[in-house]
Amino acid sequence: MKLVDVYRGNRVESSHFGHIAVVDSEGKLLYSVGNPKRATYARSSVKPLQAIPVVETGAADHYELSEQDLSLCCASHSGEAQHTDRVLAILGRAGIEDSSLKCGTHIPHAHDTYKNLIAAGKELTPLYNNCSGKHTGMLITAKHNHETLEDYYLLSHPVQQRILKTLSEVTDFPIEKIEMGVDGCGVPVHALPLERLAYGFARMARPDSLGEDRAKVANRITTAMMKYPEMVGGTGRFCTDFMKTAKGRLFGKAGAEGVYLIGDRETGLGIAIKIEDGNGRAVYPAVIETLRQLGFLEEEQINSLMHHYLPVLKNARQENIGELVPSFTLQTC
Numbered sequence: 001m002k003l004v005d006v007y008r009g010n011r012v013e014s015s016h017f018g019h020i021a022v023v024d025s026e027g028k029l030l031y032s033v034g035n036p037k038r039a040t041y042a043r044s045s046v047k048p049l050q051a052i053p054v055v056e057t058g059a060a061d062h063y064e065l066s067e068q069d070l071s072l073c074c075a076s077h078s079g080e081a082q083h084t085d086r087v088l089a090i091l092g093r094a095g096i097e098d099s100s101l102k103c104g105t106h107i108p109h110a111h112d113t114y115k116n117l118i119a120a121g122k123e124l125t126p127l128y129n130n131c132s133g134k135h136t137g138m139l140i141t142a143k144h145n146h147e148t149l150e151d152y153y154l155l156s157h158p159v160q161q162r163i164l165k166t167l168s169e170v171t172d173f174p175i176e177k178i179e180m181g182v183d184g185c186g187v188p189v190h191a192l193p194l195e196r197l198a199y200g201f202a203r204m205a206r207p208d209s210l211g212e213d214r215a216k217v218a219n220r221i222t223t224a225m226m227k228y229p230e231m232v233g234g235t236g237r238f239c240t241d242f243m244k245t246a247k248g249r250l251f252g253k254a255g256a257e258g259v260y261l262i263g264d265r266e267t268g269l270g271i272a273i274k275i276e277d278g279n280g281r282a283v284y285p286a287v288i289e290t291l292r293q294l295g296f297l298e299e300e301q302i303n304s305l306m307h308h309y310l311p312v313l314k315n316a317r318q319e320n321i322g323e324l325v326p327s328f329t330l331q332t333c
Contacts, residue, residue: 001034001328003275004282008313008322016282018258018275020290020330021195025206025268027172029195031294031330036195040274041181043189043255047074047134048221049170049200053162054137055217059144063093070224071231073137076254078234079108079128086231087132094140101126102153103135103185110234131185133231138187155180155188164190170210171200184256194272197261202270205251205263222251222263238284238308245301252287256280260287264296281324284308289326 006014019034029036051073054060060070069090077083091098107114108128117124126132138159142152152159168175173196183189203210207218225232229243232253242252252262258275260283271290275282288309291297302309313322 003033003286003326003328005325005327006313006322007325013322015327016258016275016277016279018273018282018286019194020274020286020328021198021272022290022294022330023195023198023202023270023272025199025202025209025270027199027202029333030269032195032333033328033330034276036198036272036333037193038274039179039191040194040197040259040272041179041183041189041191041255041257042197042261043183043257043259044076044131044134045253045255045259045261045272046167046190046197046200047076047253048204048225048251049167050074050134050163051137051221052166052170052214052217053159054141055220056166056214057141057144057162059137059141062144063090063140065090067224068228068231070221071228072133074221074225074253075133075232076130076239077133077231078110078237079113079130080110080234081113082230083133083234084113084127087127087136090136090140094143096139096143096149098125098127100139100149101129101132101135103129103131103187105129109237129185131183131187135185135187153187160188164188167192167200170203171196194274198270198272200270201261201263201272202268205265205270206268222265225251225253238287241305241308242287245304246297250291250296254280254283258283260284262287262291267296269294281311285310285324285326286328289328290330293330 002015003018004016005012019038021036022031103126105124179191181189204218207215229240233239257278260273262271312320315321
């Protein structure tokens with residue numbers, strides 16, 4: 001189903017197709033677009049669920065993780081100093097060298113960071129990988145449980161097995177049916193039906209059904225994300241801007257290849273979105289339009305996110321030559 005049109009001038013030049021599932025905290029599919037059961041690699045969008053074992057094992061408390069630290073464990077951060085300094089501080093408290101990070105390297109989203117590294121003649125290291133916060137959470141969990149550090153990223157490692165079990169339990173999807181792959185940062189990635197991913201975030205938003213202990217953990221994680229959204233993304237990033245605008249009601253997390261998951265604490269609904277061609281530029285217009293149709297964002301909030309909602313296309317001279325416009329209607333199920 002078509003979700004977003006790409007206009008050049010007054011003509012639709014391209015369109016992005018995709019799928020949306022809106023599920024309540026009891027697992028009922030309420031609204032959808034396209035195929036809500038599409039098997040989808042969650043990518044980084046399930047980092048809040050992957051952070052659950054960091055807390056449940058006691059690692060978060062043992063190594064004195066603050067709310068900012070816990071938010072960083074859920075991040076696809078920009079590689080700004082506010083992120084990398086905090087990663088180093090967490091690893092330092094755990095007595096782990098940053099060379100233990102197995103997330104690999106890429107150019108950080110924060111271009112100033114990259115320019116400064118080049119100017120200083122410094123190397124690009126895994127510290128600047130957008131997933132270094134998540135990997136730090138994995139490392140300190142392994143350290144706290146007296147497990148090996150050098151292979152924490154492998155599916156056979158207890159760290160990854162705990163995450164797999166947790167993901168299965170929170171989404172209420174059989175562990176043997178979760179399809180496995182390898183994520184961009186080298187750890188296992190999980191494919192589930194889109195509506196199960198939405199259910200997972202619905203339960204994170206209203207976690208009573210998870211049991212008393214896990215409900216406290218879920219609230220702790222989502223509160224940290226919403227209170228310190230700059231740790232989840234960074235300056236000018238959608239996750240950060242969105243959660244700041246949502247003011248403690250909504251939490252969300254992006255994933256590569258056009259995935260986004262949202263939880264609404266007020267209604268207990270979870271939302272999962274997948275852009276079929278994987279193009280990330282269409283995700284945020286689809287997210288905001290979904291929330292607009294559900295009545296979860298006020299007009300003033302939408303206006304503050306307008307550069308994400310109707311992003312302008314520019315040419316090489318930085319002239320406005322088009323825009324992206326959502327083009328779907330949620331269907332009642």
